[in-house]
Amino acid sequence: MDPKSQRLRLNDGHFIPVLGFGTYAPEEVPKSEALEATKYAIEVGFRHIDSAYLYQNEEQVGQAIRSKIADGTVKREDIFYTSKLWATFLRPELVRPALEKSLKNLQLDYVDLYIIHFPVALKPGEELLPTDENGKTLFDTVDLCRTWEALEKCKDAGLTKSIGVSNFNHQQLEKILNKPGLKYKPVCNQVECHPPPQPSKLLDFCKSKDIIPVAYSALGSQRVKGWVNLNHPVLLEDPVLHAIAKKHKQTSAVIALRYQLQRGVVVLAKSYNKKRIKENLQVFNFELPPEDMKTIDGLNQNLRYCDFSYAVGHPDYPF
Secondary structure (H helix, E strand, O other): OOHHHOEEEOOOOOEEEOEEEEOOOOOOOOOHHHHHHHHHHHHHOOOEEEOOHHHOOHHHHHHHHHHHHHOOOOOHHHOEEEEEEOHHHOOHHHHHHHHHHHHHHHOOOOEEEEEEOOOOOEOOOOOOOOEOOOOOEOEOOOOHHHHHHHHHHHHHOOOEEEEEEEOOOHHHHHHHHOOOOOOOOOOEEEEEOEOOOEOHHHHHHHHHOOOEEEEEOOOOOOOOOOOEOOOOOOHHHOHHHHHHHHHHOOOHHHHHHHHHHHOOOEEEEEOOOHHHHHHHHHHHOOOOOHHHHHHHHOOOOOOOOEOOHHHOOOOOOOO
16 A cells, blocks of 8 residues: 555644654764655655754754755645654744744755644753763753744744644643634644554543544664663564464554554654664554554553653653
């Protein structure tokens, strides 16, 4: 099946492709790789590209998108591009300048989706993770409802088609949904989501409010110190996933992605390896029968790879 035609309708009427290409890579990976990998992902059929100011590669990702438009592979409207508002820009007056900065790096006129990356506000400034002389994170205090109003204005100004959140818990979502004068609901909540299946209560809540869950770290996670708990087992080495993959003649990664799609979750596949980028599109070529879905459901160990440990102790820490 053509991946380009698989989309879900957002609560504001726009459509999001169900499979996205994640562009985050650890610092040691050269930025030029983001350019090459994104170009290749578009060539083989990805239409949903996910990046963020924090990843520091929007210049390269934007260049890749523009080059594929220029050579006729896609039109701008074929691409669904997500950017994220980083935690040092959560003060309402910093929101639009942050989005404009991303647009300038991308050299695009608009993004398709702009989301609050993480609900914990950090001290504004040039540093992405500001700390004091003892290495302690410097927090800020921001009312997320005011931040949300600033995002609504960005949507009204045409700088982004849709707005959403990431890493928000049930209470934080309710706070925005119950905000007096709410103009637009978040269209999505991007959360860590992979087999073993979690956070199912949060996913159910999102779906009940017509907010689409978007899964990151759907294949477990890259082992990035400071962001990820390195003691957790490597997801793609799970024997149960291996057995199901063997049965369907697929990779464990493709099984993990397909599992999310069948749960009604938009899923991001992150890889800079050409072979794997292409393989991940196999997700549209088969279906997992109910017994396989049930087996994967049974893996529940409630693991969280990305614990954002730097943010522990802030009142808005979501986990």
